[in-house]
Amino acid sequence: MNKSLLLTEGDINISDERRKWDEKITDPQTLQILENDARYFLHQSMSTPCLDVLKTSKGSGMETLSGRYLLDFHGNNVHQLGHGNDYIISQIFEQMQQLSFSPRRYTNQPAVAFARKLAELMPGDLNRSLFAPGGTSVIGIALKLARVVTGKHKIVSHWDSFHGASLDAISAGGESVFKKYMGPMMPGVICIPPPTTYRGIFGETEDDQLNYADFLEYVIKKEGDVGAFLVETIRNTDVQIPTKAYWQRVREICRNHGVLLILDEIPIALGRTGKMFAFENFGIEPDILCLGKGLGGGIIPFAAMIARDSYNVAGDVSLGHYTHEKSPLGSVAALATINYIEKEDLLQKVFDDGIWMQTELNKLKERFPLIGDIRGLGLLWGIELVKDRATKEKATNEAEQIMYGCMHHGLSFKVSQGNVLQLSPALTISREDLHTAISVLSEVFEIHARQIN
Numbered sequence: 001m002n003k004s005l006l007l008t009e010g011d012i013n014i015s016d017e018r019r020k021w022d023e024k025i026t027d028p029q030t031l032q033i034l035e036n037d038a039r040y041f042l043h044q045s046m047s048t049p050c051l052d053v054l055k056t057s058k059g060s061g062m063e064t065l066s067g068r069y070l071l072d073f074h075g076n077n078v079h080q081l082g083h084g085n086d087y088i089i090s091q092i093f094e095q096m097q098q099l100s101f102s103p104r105r106y107t108n109q110p111a112v113a114f115a116r117k118l119a120e121l122m123p124g125d126l127n128r129s130l131f132a133p134g135g136t137s138v139i140g141i142a143l144k145l146a147r148v149v150t151g152k153h154k155i156v157s158h159w160d161s162f163h164g165a166s167l168d169a170i171s172a173g174g175e176s177v178f179k180k181y182m183g184p185m186m187p188g189v190i191c192i193p194p195p196t197t198y199r200g201i202f203g204e205t206e207d208d209q210l211n212y213a214d215f216l217e218y219v220i221k222k223e224g225d226v227g228a229f230l231v232e233t234i235r236n237t238d239v240q241i242p243t244k245a246y247w248q249r250v251r252e253i254c255r256n257h258g259v260l261l262i263l264d265e266i267p268i269a270l271g272r273t274g275k276m277f278a279f280e281n282f283g284i285e286p287d288i289l290c291l292g293k294g295l296g297g298g299i300i301p302f303a304a305m306i307a308r309d310s311y312n313v314a315g316d317v318s319l320g321h322y323t324h325e326k327s328p329l330g331s332v333a334a335l336a337t338i339n340y341i342e343k344e345d346l347l348q349k350v351f352d353d354g355i356w357m358q359t360e361l362n363k364l365k366e367r368f369p370l371i372g373d374i375r376g377l378g379l380l381w382g383i384e385l386v387k388d389r390a391t392k393e394k395a396t397n398e399a400e401q402i403m404y405g406c407m408h409h410g411l412s413f414k415v416s417q418g419n420v421l422q423l424s425p426a427l428t429i430s431r432e433d434l435h436t437a438i439s440v441l442s443e444v445f446e447i448h449a450r451q452i453n
């Protein structure tokens with residue numbers, strides 16, 4: 001497979017730079033565990049063989065077995081409230097002592113309280129939820145519900161999108177790395193180009209973004225039978241932020257054509273953009289919203305799908321028959337997560353951090369020609385690396401060199417689309433730790449620039 005098709009979701013563990021990283025690990029116990037990990041787990045491109053062995057984590061950082069401290073600017077997006085948040089732990093612990101599991105057919109107070117809280121937070125008539133143990137599962141539920149509600153089976157989604165790793169989710173997604181060896185896919189999925197502001201095929205200006213919306217409408221009209229547009233409100237991995245005008249137009253198109261707008265905010269909701277939900281940045285509302293990852297406070301695997309009241313029409317079938325459906329622990333963790341964000345006024349903090357990050361990252365861009373573009377908001381940032389700002393040729397090897405260099409200096413993040421450094425720290429991170437991260441980036445870019453000159 002063409003290497004560029006592998007380099008989409010994240011950095012892979014079969015590159016030259018990865019081999020060089022592995023060769024530098026000397027701690028015997030770490031080597032032993034990595035070897036056993038590679039022996040007993042099935043290998044896959046973005047996990048085993050692994051980078052290092054973790055021992056502890058707290059707040060915005062983690063410590064490896066060999067004592068290396070890393071600021072975690074990846075965290076798989078479960079770390080909105082930081083690692084091991086004491087408030088969340090205490091709430092879960094209390095719940096564990098009362099009711100730790102709720103068999104299907106029974107309900108429990110935390111599950112109902114959380115479903116009610118979601119209904120209060122959502123706009124309009126989005127007040128019906130289903131819970132599941134993971135993001136992929138709620139995407140599957142949303143796709144099934146869209147079929148029931150619209151009677152139409154086709155889905156439009158974006159090339160390069162990721163909505164989970166199961167067969168239905170990879171069918172609905174647009175990343176080749178997940179589809180290799182896996183066909184045939186679920187029929188009826190049409191991928192269209194995502195709106196991008198840096199290397200978009202329908203143009204890059206703010207006005208051009210409407211071309212992408214127009215193409216969505218074109219496809220819906222030509223295809224017929226499209227029941228859902230499944231899309232991330234903001235593409236998390238390479239940080240693509242459409243304009244408000246784009247979103248408002250998409251909202252109108254979906255409404256006009258009876259297509260449900262399913263927003264996947266599994267990695268980016270709960271404050272990362274400075275709003276509780278990313279769609280609030282654009283003045284739109286979804287028909288179905290999918291949440292997950294940090295919803296369980298970074299501790300309990302938990303996800304939720306929220307849909308319109310009028311979609312409560314499938315009582316005779318099972319949409320999400322998951323064992324841990326009404327998890328009291330997940331529900332308590334999710335309620336505590338939202339309470340924490342509210343009581344600590346995290347949204348304002350993230351907004352302020354975002355302004356600061358933008359200034360600091362743009363200073364780096366002024367100093368290093370390797371940086372072609374900086375984009376983001378709140379505590380979600382992408383640094384796109386290019387060999388040449390005029391041609392925008394992707395600097396893929398350089399991106400990995402910078403990433404591994406930063407890890408050596410105590411900053412962990414991932415690379416997306418081969419050349420985008422993705423920065424998403426805990427929302428609770430201190431300004432001091434943000435300073436440290438910027439200093440590490442600056443130093444590593446500096447070292448890199450010296451080496452090539």
Ligand SMILES: Cc1ncc(COP(=O)(O)O)c(C=O)c1O
Nearest residue numbers: 134135136162163164266267292
């Ligand atoms: C945008 C998006 N959707 C869905 C998922 C799937 O979530 P999970 O891994 O919890 O199943 C992910 C996970 O990375 C994601 O980033």
